[in-house]
Amino acid sequence: MGAGKQLLKAIANGLHRIFKKKEENSKSGDSSELSTSLSDYEDSVQENSSPCSFEEAIALMESGDDKPEMPENLPGGVLVDQIYLVSPNDLNVFLFAPNSQFSKDMVELQGTTNVQEGPWTWKNGDMSCLTRVVTYTKAATKLIKAVNAIEEQTYIRVSRKEFAILVSVSTPEVPYGNSFRIELLYKIMPGEASSGEESSHLVVSWGIVFLQSTMMKGMIEGGARQGLKESFSQFSDQLARNFKVLDKADLPDKEHLLATLQTEDQWYWWQTITYFWNFTVASTIFMFLYVLVHILRCGPNLLQGLEFSGLELPDSFGELITSGILIIQLQRVYNMVSHFVQARFQMGK
Numbered sequence: 001m002g003a004g005k006q007l008l009k010a011i012a013n014g015l016h017r018i019f020k021k022k023e024e025n026s027k028s029g030d031s032s033e034l035s036t037s038l039s040d041y042e043d044s045v046q047e048n049s050s051p052c053s054f055e056e057a058i059a060l061m062e063s064g065d066d067k068p069e070m071p072e073n074l075p076g077g078v079l080v081d082q083i084y085l086v087s088p089n090d091l092n093v094f095l096f097a098p099n100s101q102f103s104k105d106m107v108e109l110q111g112t113t114n115v116q117e118g119p120w121t122w123k124n125g126d127m128s129c130l131t132r133v134v135t136y137t138k139a140a141t142k143l144i145k146a147v148n149a150i151e152e153q154t155y156i157r158v159s160r161k162e163f164a165i166l167v168s169v170s171t172p173e174v175p176y177g178n179s180f181r182i183e184l185l186y187k188i189m190p191g192e193a194s195s196g197e198e199s200s201h202l203v204v205s206w207g208i209v210f211l212q213s214t215m216m217k218g219m220i221e222g223g224a225r226q227g228l229k230e231s232f233s234q235f236s237d238q239l240a241r242n243f244k245v246l247d248k249a250d251l252p253d254k255e256h257l258l259a260t261l262q263t264e265d266q267w268y269w270w271q272t273i274t275y276f277w278n279f280t281v282a283s284t285i286f287m288f289l290y291v292l293v294h295i296l297r298c299g300p301n302l303l304q305g306l307e308f309s310g311l312e313l314p315d316s317f318g319e320l321i322t323s324g325i326l327i328i329q330l331q332r333v334y335n336m337v338s339h340f341v342q343a344r345f346q347m348g349k
Contacts, residue, residue: 107136161189168182276336284330
């Protein structure tokens, strides 16, 4: 009986240890699965928040349904307006892809240093707004020393063959730099070459946004305009070394443009006729011709009163009134002609 009790006690202890071990293994397995799930979630979060591929991001924006219209040019003026023999998509990649060779060439050409390109990411998680930040140090000029600049580049429209990129440039180290920022709008649109090949129409415009009022507004605008013209002159020359520039006169719609000019010319003639075809002009012409014929039909008059050779005066109040009316009418017609000519010159400009 004693041996039997010891045997049963040993078996019970062994079973207890076995069940306890299984329970611990089960708990450790659940803990391992939980830690694995958390690790997978963290990796997923990191993957979603990590910078996206440029090509994939452009493809996502192209596939979106809600696309804004192509924006108008900025009010500062147009810096580049050229047509290049390259597809819009290739030109977009050539200009704005990460570590593009064109950007490196421009950096070397303009003496820019400390260039740091941020990755293309979604702005505030919005899948329709692709943006990146580029910082660099602009080379010193005759007027200002080398200064740091911050560019925020944002795609505001991406379709199959149209791209619009708004670039906001801040230079806080220049004089009054905290009171303004420069905006550049790059528009890449399809062009049409006479050979039927794919081409791109690139338009770059600029504007200035004043963040606070300043008395130096005119000086700031003038300096910005001059600097941007010089910079984008180099930009156009460098781009022309990579792609053929098409003359707009060689485009297939040349005949259409000529026809449009002819139509406008006909419209100007019709406008001229409708402007001058009124009672004042008609009565003045009639009265002037009537007096001219009268003078030609009349022979030389005898000198009377205070007249002398070379001076012919009205011989009655009726002649005086008729002469005054004719002069007033001629003056009104002259003013009409001068206003019309001035308006045409302004329209041409």
